[in-house]
Amino acid sequence: xxxxxxxxxxxxxxxxxxxxxxxxxxxxxxxxxxxxxxxxxxxxxxxxxxxxxxxxxxxxxxxxxxxxxxxxxxxxxxxxxxxxxxxxxxxxxxxxxxxxxxxxxxxxxxxxxxxxxxxxxxxxxxxxxxxxxxxxxxxxxxxxxxxxxxxxxxxxxxxxxxxxxxxxxxxxxxxxxxxxxxxxxxxxxxxxxxxxxxxxxxxxxxxxxxxxxxxxxxxxxxxxxxxxxxxxxxxxxxxxxxxxxxxxxxxxxxxxxxxxxxxxxxxxxxxxxxxxxxxx
Amino acid sequence: xxxxxxxxxxxxxxxxxxxxxxxxxxxxxxxxxxxxxxxxxxxxxxxxxxxxxxxxxxxxxxxxxxxxxxxxxxxxxxxxxxxxxxxxxxxxxxxxxxxxxxxxxxxxxxxxxxxxxxxxxxxxxxxxxxxxxxxxxxxxxxxxxxxxxxxxxxxxxxxxxxxxxxxxxxxxxxxxxxxxxxxxxxxxxxxxxxxxxxxxxxxxxxxxxxxxxxxxxxxxxxx
Numbered sequence: 001x002x003x004x005x006x007x008x009x010x011x012x013x014x015x016x017x018x019x020x021x022x023x024x025x026x027x028x029x030x031x032x033x034x035x036x037x038x039x040x041x042x043x044x045x046x047x048x049x050x051x052x053x054x055x056x057x058x059x060x061x062x063x064x065x066x067x068x069x070x071x072x073x074x075x076x077x078x079x080x081x082x083x084x085x086x087x088x089x090x091x092x093x094x095x096x097x098x099x100x101x102x103x104x105x106x107x108x109x110x111x112x113x114x115x116x117x118x119x120x121x122x123x124x125x126x127x128x129x130x131x132x133x134x135x136x137x138x139x140x141x142x143x144x145x146x147x148x149x150x151x152x153x154x155x156x157x158x159x160x161x162x163x164x165x166x167x168x169x170x171x172x173x174x175x176x177x178x179x180x181x182x183x184x185x186x187x188x189x190x191x192x193x194x195x196x197x198x199x200x201x202x203x204x205x206x207x208x209x210x211x212x213x214x215x216x217x218x219x220x221x222x223x224x225x226x227x228x229x230x231x232x233x234x235x236x237x238x239x240x241x242x243x244x245x246x247x248x249x250x251x252x253x254x255x256x257x258x259x260x261x262x263x264x265x266x267x268x269x270x271x272x273x274x275x276x277x278x279x280x
Numbered sequence: 281x282x283x284x285x286x287x288x289x290x291x292x293x294x295x296x297x298x299x300x301x302x303x304x305x306x307x308x309x310x311x312x313x314x315x316x317x318x319x320x321x322x323x324x325x326x327x328x329x330x331x332x333x334x335x336x337x338x339x340x341x342x343x344x345x346x347x348x349x350x351x352x353x354x355x356x357x358x359x360x361x362x363x364x365x366x367x368x369x370x371x372x373x374x375x376x377x378x379x380x381x382x383x384x385x386x387x388x389x390x391x392x393x394x395x396x397x398x399x400x401x402x403x404x405x406x407x408x409x410x411x412x413x414x415x416x417x418x419x420x421x422x423x424x425x426x427x428x429x430x431x432x433x434x435x436x437x438x439x440x441x442x443x444x445x446x447x448x449x450x451x452x453x454x455x456x457x458x459x460x461x462x463x464x465x466x467x468x469x470x471x472x473x474x475x476x477x478x479x480x481x482x483x484x485x486x487x488x489x490x491x492x493x494x495x496x497x498x499x500x501x502x503x
Binding site (some may be wrong): 156160163164166168216217 | 295351352
C-alpha cells in the first residue's frame, strides 16, 4: 500500500498536494456553511464558478479570473439580508443554480471544445492538476485559511446570534460578506480542478460527518479536515489502483466515511435520551 | 419607527435617566420590541434621533426569541463568554478574572452544572438564562431585555427580576425591560412605559395600580 502511495505521489505530485489542500480548506469552510444552513450555496457557487470559467475560456481570459469575477458578483447579490424578505435566500440560490448550470453547458456546446475539455470544465479532474493550477490553489487557499483562523471569533458570533453580535460591536453584515467572499474565491479556485461535485462533497459530506461525531466546534473543524484528507487519500488510492474516475471515487469514499459516523451518532443519541429519562 | 411601509410607532419622545429600571408594557404587537430594537440601534427610526451612551459601553442585550440555532456545537460557557467580546476583541482569551466572572454568572443563573452542554441540549428556560448570563458578564451600564423571563418558571422569574432590580438600585445600572406581566411591572419600578396604538408614554406605577384597581387600565392603556 505504501508503495502504491509513493508511486502515486511520484506520478501525480500536484494532484496529491492540490487534493489535500482543497479537501482541508473546503471542509473547514463547510462546517460554517452547514451551521449557517446555506448548504445550497456550495453547489450554486461551484456552478457559477464553472460558468465563469467557461466564459473566460470562450473569451480567452485566464479561467480563474472568470470564475472569481462571476462568483464574487453572485456573493454580492447573496449578501443581501434575505431574513425578513418574502423571497428566501434559498429561492435565489435555486434560480442562480439553474441559470449557471444551463449557461455553462450552452456556452461550452458553442465553443468548439473537445469532449475531454468539456468534461474537465464541467466535472473537473483532480489527477490533471497542473503546476499553474497548484500555484493558484496555494495563492488562494493559504490566505483563506489564515483569514478563517484569525477571524473565526467575529465570524462565529455574526453567524451564531446576529443581533446580539451587532449590539456587542461585531458587524454581522461585514463578516458574513467577508466569509462568503472567501468561500466564493475558494470555490472558484477549487472548481477548475476539483469540479462542482467534489467541491460540494468537501463542503457538505465531511463536515456533516464531523458534526455527527462531536459537539465541540474546534473538534468538529479538526474532524472535518481529517475526514476530508482521509477521503482524498482513500479516493486517490482506489482511483489509482482500480483505474476509476478520481473525483467520483473520492466522493464515494467521503460518503462511506459519513456512513461510518451514522451508527455512532445513533448510539450516542439513544444513550443521551436514556440518560435524560433517568434524570427525569 | 416603521417596518417597510407599516408604521409601528410615531411621535415618540422619551428621556430615560441613567440608573432607572423602566418596564415597557403593552399588548402583543404594540411596538415594545420595535422600540427596544430602535434604542439598540438594530432598527433605524424613519425620522428623529435616538441618543444613547452605547459608544462608551455596549448594552447588555437579552433578545425575545430563542436567537441561537441549536445546531451550533457551542457550549453554554461559550455563549456566556460572547458577552466579553467588547473586552476581548478578535483574538484575546479570557483572563482569570473574566473566567471567574463567567463562572459567577453561570452560578447565579443555575447553569454551573450545564456549562459544557450545547445550546441544543438546554431547555428553553436554560437557554434564556444563558442569554441573561451573557448580558450580565458584558459589564454593561445599560441592560435592554425583551421579555427575558417568558420561558422561566415563577421562582426563576422572581429571582431574575429581583437581581436586575438590585443591579439598578445598588450599582446604578439602567434596565429597560419589555414585560408581559402588568401586575409585576407595576411592582418593579416607580414608572412604567406604556406602549400602545403606536404611542409611547410614561405613567407612574401608582397611577397604573389605581387604574388597574378601577379596571381603567384596559381602557386607558391596553385597548
